[in-house]
Amino acid sequence: MSRIKSNLPRVLGTVAAVTLSAMVGGQAWAQEIAIGAVVPSSGPFAEWGRSNTVTLKMLEQQTNDAGGINGAKLKITILDDAAKPAQAASSLRKLAGDEKVLAVAGPLTSSAAEVTFPVANEMKVVSTSQASSKPGVAKLNRPWAFRNTIDEGVLAKTTVPFYKKAFNIKTVAVIFDAKDATASTVGKAIMPAVLKANDITVANENDLLSFNTGDLDVSAQVTKLKALNPDGVVVSADYSQAITVLREMKRQGLIKPVVGATQLISSAILKAAPEIPVIAPATFYATMTGPAPEKFTATLTPLLRKESGLPKDIEPSMYDANIYEIVSMYIDAIKKAGVTGKPADLEADRTKIRDHLAKLEGFPGLGGPIGFNDDGDAIKAFYVLQGQNGAWDTKVKGCSSAPNHPAC
Amino acid sequence: MLIQQLVNGLTLGAVYTLLALSFSLVMGILGILNLAIAELFMIGGYLGFTLITAGFPLPVAVLGGMLGAAAIAIAIEKIGYQPLRDAPLVTPMLSTLGFSIILQNVATNIWGSDPAQLPDEYFGKQYALGPINIGEMQLIVLVATVVLVAVVAYIVQKTPMGRALRAVAENREVARILGVSADRLTMLAFILSGSLAGVAGVLIALHYGTITPYLGVEIGLKAIAVMVIGGTRQIWGALVAGPLIGIAEVLTVAYGGSQVRDFVVYGFMILILLLRPQGLLGGARSDQGQRV
Numbered sequence: 243m244s245r246i247k248s249n250l251p252r253v254l255g256t257v258a259a260v261t262l263s264a265m266v267g268g269q270a271w272a273q274e275i276a277i278g279a280v281v282p283s284s285g286p287f288a289e290w291g292r293s294n295t296v297t298l299k300m301l302e303q304q305t306n307d308a309g310g311i312n313g314a315k316l317k318i319t320i321l322d323d324a325a326k327p328a329q330a331a332s333s334l335r336k337l338a339g340d341e342k343v344l345a346v347a348g349p350l351t352s353s354a355a356e357v358t359f360p361v362a363n364e365m366k367v368v369s370t371s372q373a374s375s376k377p378g379v380a381k382l383n384r385p386w387a388f389r390n391t392i393d394e395g396v397l398a399k400t401t402v403p404f405y406k407k408a409f410n411i412k413t414v415a416v417i418f419d420a421k422d423a424t425a426s427t428v429g430k431a432i433m434p435a436v437l438k439a440n441d442i443t444v445a446n447e448n449d450l451l452s453f454n455t456g457d458l459d460v461s462a463q464v465t466k467l468k469a470l471n472p473d474g475v476v477v478s479a480d481y482s483q484a485i486t487v488l489r490e491m492k493r494q495g496l497i498k499p500v501v502g503a504t505q506l507i508s509s510a511i512l513k514a515a516p517e518i519p520v521i522a523p524a525t526f527y528a529t530m531t532g533p534a535p536e537k538f539t540a541t542l543t544p545l546l547r548k549e550s551g552l553p554k555d556i557e558p559s560m561y562d563a564n565i566y567e568i569v570s571m572y573i574d575a576i577k578k579a580g581v582t583g584k585p586a587d588l589e590a591d592r593t594k595i596r597d598h599l600a601k602l603e604g605f606p607g608l609g610g611p612i613g614f615n616d617d618g619d620a621i622k623a624f625y626v627l628q629g630q631n632g633a634w635d636t637k638v639k640g641c642s643s644a645p646n647h648p649a650c
Numbered sequence: 651m652l653i654q655q656l657v658n659g660l661t662l663g664a665v666y667t668l669l670a671l672s673f674s675l676v677m678g679i680l681g682i683l684n685l686a687i688a689e690l691f692m693i694g695g696y697l698g699f700t701l702i703t704a705g706f707p708l709p710v711a712v713l714g715g716m717l718g719a720a721a722i723a724i725a726i727e728k729i730g731y732q733p734l735r736d737a738p739l740v741t742p743m744l745s746t747l748g749f750s751i752i753l754q755n756v757a758t759n760i761w762g763s764d765p766a767q768l769p770d771e772y773f774g775k776q777y778a779l780g781p782i783n784i785g786e787m788q789l790i791v792l793v794a795t796v797v798l799v800a801v802v803a804y805i806v807q808k809t810p811m812g813r814a815l816r817a818v819a820e821n822r823e824v825a826r827i828l829g830v831s832a833d834r835l836t837m838l839a840f841i842l843s844g845s846l847a848g849v850a851g852v853l854i855a856l857h858y859g860t861i862t863p864y865l866g867v868e869i870g871l872k873a874i875a876v877m878v879i880g881g882t883r884q885i886w887g888a889l890v891a892g893p894l895i896g897i898a899e900v901l902t903v904a905y906g907g908s909q910v911r912d913f914v915v916y917g918f919m920i921l922i923l924l925l926r927p928q929g930l931l932g933g934a935r936s937d938q939g940q941r942v
Contacts, residue, residue: 284755286864288763420909452908456868458858459665461658462903469651482862485765489859494783495776510764514860551759 272583275314277572278321278337279565280348280358280369285324286455286482289552290350290561294372295320296549297562298347300542301569311576314583318569323349330354331361338365342588344581345370345595347568350561352376352423359383366589368572368596372564375504376424377432380618388599388618390564390571392642394428394503397523397624398436400640401501404626405521406440408637409499411473413443417463417487418478420452428503429478437476445470455483464490474499481508488514509557512629520629525564525622526609527634528557535608538563567607575599615643654782655904656897661788661857663896664795668850669873670880670888671802675843678883679819680836682739686726686746688870689753690847691854694719695861696761698852699768708790708856715852716845722753723844727837735836750866757863768859787857794853796889798846803885805842815839819883872899875919881929890930 279298282291298318305316319341323330330349337343345368349358355374362369363386370388371380377395380387405411414437418429429452434444444450451463464487467475475491477484477500484506491497492515499519500506506522528539542558575581575598581591604611610623619642626638669691676684694715701711730745775786806812817825818835826832854869855861876895880887895915902914922929 284758286763286862288758449907453903454868454908454911456862456864457908458854458860458862458865458869459658459662461661462655462900463908465651465654465658466904482763482765485767485860486858489767493776493785493859508764510767513767513769516770551762553762553764 272314272585275311275316275576275581275583276341276343277316277318277569278334278341278343278346279318279569280321280323280330280333280337280346280350280354281565282325282350282354283320283322285326287325287350287480289482289556290373290559291322291325292549292552293546293556293559293562294348294350294565296545296552297542297558297566298569300545301566305573311573311583316573319343323354325351325354327351327354327357330358334358334361334367334369335365338362338367342585343367344576344583344588344591345572347565347572348372350374352379352427355379355387355389356423359387362386367592368599370568370571370599372568373504373561374424376427378617384616384618385600386596388614388620390568390612390620390622391504392523392525392622392624393617393619394424395432395436396642397504397640398428398432399439400624400638401521401523401626402433402436402440402442404638405474405499405501406442408521408628409474409519411442411499413445413470413472414474414476414501415445415451415467415470415472416476416478417451417453417460417467418476419455419480419483421455422480422483422505424503424505425478425480425483426452428505429476432503433476433478433501444476445472453479453483453487457483458486460487460490461494463487464494464496467491468494468496472498474501476500477502477506480505481511485511485514488518488520491515491518504560506629507560507627507634509555510553512632512634516631518630521626521637522629523624523626523640524560524634525620525624526558526560527625527627528559529634530609530625530636532609534606535563538566538608563608567605567612571599571602571605571612574605575602613643651781651904655900657782657784657788659897659900660893661791661896662900663893664791665850665854665869665892666873666876666895667795667888667892668798668846668853669869670876670892671799671885672843672847672850673873673877674880674882674885674888675802675806675839675846677877678885679815679839680731681819682731682742682746683874684726684731684746684840684843685743685870686722686730686749686753687843687847688866688873689750689757690719690722690844690866691851691870692757692861692863692866693722693753694848694851695855695865696757696766696851697848699766699855699861702856703769711856712849712852715848717848719848719851720841720844723840723847724837726844727840731836731840732833754863754866761863763863765860765862768856785857787853791853791857794849795892798849799885799889802842802846806885811835811838872915875915878919879922879930881931884929884931887929887931 281294321333350373352374355371375391380389419425501521507524575595579594579598603613613621621643627634697718698711698715701714734742876891880891
């Protein structure tokens with residue numbers, strides 16, 4: 243008893259020292275893990291940005307309800323870039339410099355990514371775009387830039403042969419949004435090359451039609467398309483702009499199958515001209531079957547519909563799925579790569595996340611396993627969809643890498 | 651194809667005409683550029699769109715769009731113009747720019763940034779006249795434009811109210827000494843201008859069958875160019891310059907490409923500003939608007 247009594251001050255001292263040490267940062271992990279996101283909550287892509295925000299808040303709550311990351315609470319700081327490249331770059335700078343986040347999800351557009359990725363390299367923080375698909379944008383900004391999307395050039399090589407076969411296409415006419423980086427590249431370069439490789443004649447090869455983001459009147463362009471009398475029409479634009487083209491095609495009686503890039507995938511475009519078939523590739527769509535996508539859609543849909551400023555009939559988009567996967571991959575990296583989240587380890591932690599993503603193979607994404615190629619683009623499964631009479635229907639399944647890759 | 655393109659150009663020109671007229675009502679009388687008019691056009695369009703999809707007939711939708719836009723125009727006059735009336739001309743213009751941004755944000759929050767689309771049943775009939783395809787709404791837009799321009803011209807030129815408006819435009823202080831209530835007429839100019847923008851918004855939204863919160867910006871800038879080309883103080887000028895710009899724009903897109911479209915429209919505006927600042931229908935150099 244007397245020995246216990248004599249040791250008591252030493253024992254209490256040890257307990258106090260351990261407690262104090264933990265309080266001042268001696269524990270293995272931080273109490274909060276900070277991730278950043280750059281989404282367009284205002285401006286022309288506000289719908290995508292706002293639904294991305296709801297998606298990230300859902301993931302944050304799911305993670306924290308399940309005990310956090312290695313016991314630390316997940317905090318996602320979301321900044322609005324209004325789809326403006328300069329604002330996206332300064333948002334990333336703020337997240338990496340002031341908020342000290344471990345990694346950033348976003349920005350959304352290729353135009354924003356082209357300007358923001360160099361800043362990510364300068365700040366040495368991982369930035370992964372949820373929607374950019376213009377060829378080579380991440381490749382030019384290695385090693386910190388990633389995209390959870392597939393290069394449109396890869397997707398077109400599967401989409402166009404299906405389009406040709408399904409609608410017996412011999413000639414097409416092209417119209418694209420000249421002010422959108424991805425739409426412009428797809429319309430001017432990718433589609434004409436892939437169409438040519440598939441022996442499809444581009445009726446306006448030397449006079450590709452274009453319009454500018456925000457144009458409501460495309461009557462002149464559609465009148466010209468109609469005069470060319472093609473078997474089909476390539477519409478390279480994001481869905482909100484493509485809706486204007488489809489409505490005008492319908493008004494002028496140009497009912498021809500349309501083909502385009504991932505930018506066309508949305509539930510809104512199906513209402514524009516239900517009788518016009520729309521063919522486009524996607525890595526996720528709201529009616530996708532399987533336990534993971536079905537659970538994701540069932541959980542997210544009511545949250546999106548409850549959010550003010552979003553349509554009452556909104557469904558999760560491919561970009562919601564992509565940003566959900568991006569932050570899930572960051573969480574996976576933090577758990578598996580020994581990331582501490584402590585301020586002193588910030589630089590090392592960011593490097594560990596980058597290296598983990600670069601080597602990632604078979605991460606369980608919503609549409610199948612995900613990895614990254616040397617260009618920083620996702621290796622994942624994709625689907626060629628046909629939208630008609632109000633619904634998307636899977637027609638072809640493809641993969642962005644060789645068939646034997648774990649992600650395929 | 652050329653005739654169809656001319657029809658397309660006339661319809662587009664009608665849109666510009668109506669909006670240019672809204673701008674010139676305030677510009678011609680008060681000498682300020684109310685930049686929020688483009689967003690009143692957009693808000694009017696959304697209100698009409700909402701009423702049509704709720705099952706109301708076209709006249710109710712037009713009235714709804716007109717009254718809604720007029721109500722906002724009153725708020726702009728009370729908050730954004732009246733307190734700043736004696737400030738340098740650029741101050742109220744900046745204030746209306748602020749209103750414009752706020753209105754765009756409000757529309758995005760209420761209706762979302764996705765294009766609102768009119769269901770198929772509201773598309774209206776299409777008439778094929780030989781090589782020309784013309785829609786029911788397209789005809790309504792063209793006829794309504796001519797009627798509205800005539801009505802506004804009649805109000806401004808033939809009624810006591812119009813004479814009072816012109817008196818204020820000439821010299822606010824002298825008009826006041828002669829017993830004209832300048833404040834009441836300023837408000838009236840804002841209401842007339844807002845109503846016209848609202849009607850234009852409804853007609854255009856229904857014609858294209860789709861609308862976005864960003865509709866006003868692009869069309870608004872072109873309408874300002876039309877106002878300048880037609881003459882800021884000439885109501886009929888908009889009726890001439892609107893179709894002229896509409897047709898020029900459509901033909902440029904069809905035969906030159908959309909990449910040179912804005913060069914043609916704004917290049918023409920700059921040319922007019924340099925060579926004929928009073929506009930195409932302006933009689934004398936004194937007809938030119940104030941520099942704002």
